[in-house]
Amino acid sequence: MSAPPGSLQVRALSWQVAGRLIVDDVRLDLTAGAVTGIVGPNGSGKTSLLHLLAGLLVPTRGEVLLDGRQVRHLRPRERGRRIALVEQKATTDLELRGREVVALGRYAHAHGHRWRPAVRRSATGSPATWPPTTGRPTTWPSGTGRPSPWPSRTGRPTTWPSTTWPSRTGRPSPWPSTEDDAVARALALADVTHLADRRWSTLSGGEQQRLHLARALAQEPDVLLLDEPTNHLDLSHQIDLLQRVRELGRTTVVVLHDLDLAAATCDDLVVMDDGRVVRSGPTADVLQPGLLEDVFAVRTSVRHEDRLRVLWHGLAAKRSAGRTCSVESDAPAGLCAHLHEESGSSRRSSPS
Numbered sequence: 001m002s003a004p005p006g007s008l009q010v011r012a013l014s015w016q017v018a019g020r021l022i023v024d025d026v027r028l029d030l031t032a033g034a035v036t037g038i039v040g041p042n043g044s045g046k047t048s049l050l051h052l053l054a055g056l057l058v059p060t061r062g063e064v065l066l067d068g069r070q071v072r073h074l075r076p077r078e079r080g081r082r083i084a085l086v087e088q089k090a091t092t093d094l095e096l097r098g099r100e101v102v103a104l105g106r107y108a109h110a111h112g113h114r115w116r117p118a119v120r121r122s123a124t125g126s127p128a129t130w131p132p133t134t135g136r137p138t139t140w141p142s143g144t145g146r147p148s149p150w151p152s153r154t155g156r157p158t159t160w161p162s163t164t165w166p167s168r169t170g171r172p173s174p175w176p177s178t179e180d181d182a183v184a185r186a187l188a189l190a191d192v193t194h195l196a197d198r199r200w201s202t203l204s205g206g207e208q209q210r211l212h213l214a215r216a217l218a219q220e221p222d223v224l225l226l227d228e229p230t231n232h233l234d235l236s237h238q239i240d241l242l243q244r245v246r247e248l249g250r251t252t253v254v255v256l257h258d259l260d261l262a263a264a265t266c267d268d269l270v271v272m273d274d275g276r277v278v279r280s281g282p283t284a285d286v287l288q289p290g291l292l293e294d295v296f297a298v299r300t301s302v303r304h305e306d307r308l309r310v311l312w313h314g315l316a317a318k319r320s321a322g323r324t325c326s327v328e329s330d331a332p333a334g335l336c337a338h339l340h341e342e343s344g345s346s347r348r349s350s351p352s
């Protein structure tokens with residue numbers, strides 16, 4: 001029996017911008033179908049790593065392989081069919097309906113159009129024009145200074161795709177009913193069918209976030225990349241969304257800040273700090289109070305009850321400068337050696 005699609009290998013991956021190493025020599029093996037959480041402090045490089053996995057950033061060194069093939073070398077449409085990314089922030093001033101937002105996820109699947117605008121690369125390596133490599137808008141106009149506005153001013157319909165599809169000649173060709181079915185399926189999977197006819201600008205942050213998930217599901221990807229998908233959701237919707245994601249059985253990489261939610265959801269965890277992976281492996285092995293205290297500067301306990309739980313008890317002593325583990329820090333002595341070993345670098349260890 002052949003292996004299910006969607007295994008990801010990350011080989012010695014680094015990304016540098018403006019002279020600063022943001023992602024530093026990351027090596028990971030993500031099993032097809034597993035849910036892997038990425039946790040780490042603000043600015044530790046989680047989003048950047050996710051964008052490298054999606055092929056949206058050009059690595060300075062190293063590579064990402066999807067089922068043995070370099071993600072960067074996949075044709076945009078194939079990448080759009082195989083990898084879906086839900087961004088942390090995505091907004092638009094366009095008056096799209098919920099259904100149209102989800103239909104954007106079908107771009108890479110729809111047949112009969114040959115329109116292929118060029119993708120320019122900005123100096124930072126981010127896509128500068130739409131469409132992105134994942135086959136849909138990677139970042140909508142958001143004022144973040146990253147990719148440029150979508151859609152362009154070339155006269156494409158602003159509400160596209162709706163009931164028509166732009167043909168090569170500019171005449172609308174029918175939007176296939178199979179596409180409508182796929183959109184309806186994605187709306188149902190994300191439990192947002194009731195938002196299909198709502199205007200985007202009238203939706204709450206949580207509703208928009210759940211529609212973003214539906215858009216990604218409409219891509220029917222092998223790999224689902226989610227950047228803080230629960231940050232606008234109430235507790236019940238957080239649990240519900242992550243359960244739905246688990247039930248999909250797709251290779252999923254999800255950035256989460258809530259360690260307890262990560263404990264409940266993820267098969268594997270990757271802990272990042274300062275651009276590096278300080279620990280990765282099965283969730284229960286990774287979630288150790290000593291490691292969490294050193295990385296997050298928070299005192300925690302980890303319980304194996306009906307499920308794995310992470311409880312926090314308060315702030316730990318301030319981390320030493322540069323997040324290094326030093327002999328003066330409160331971290332257990334063994335942890336320095338561990339971080340040294342895991343990172344394969346002396347950067348985290350104090351000079352002896």
Ligand SMILES: Nc1ncnc2c1ncn2[C@@H]1O[C@H](COP(=O)(O)OP(=O)(O)OP(=O)(O)O)[C@@H](O)[C@H]1O
Pocket residue numbers: 017018022040041042043044045046047048049124
């Ligand atoms: N294009 C860029 N140019 C300059 N610096 C950047 C760029 N992209 C990211 N950075 C910097 O890289 C660091 C890591 O950013 P990233 O968004 O990957 O972190 P993160 O772990 O996802 O953070 P958060 O938890 O706050 O979302 C940050 O200090 C950020 O300012």
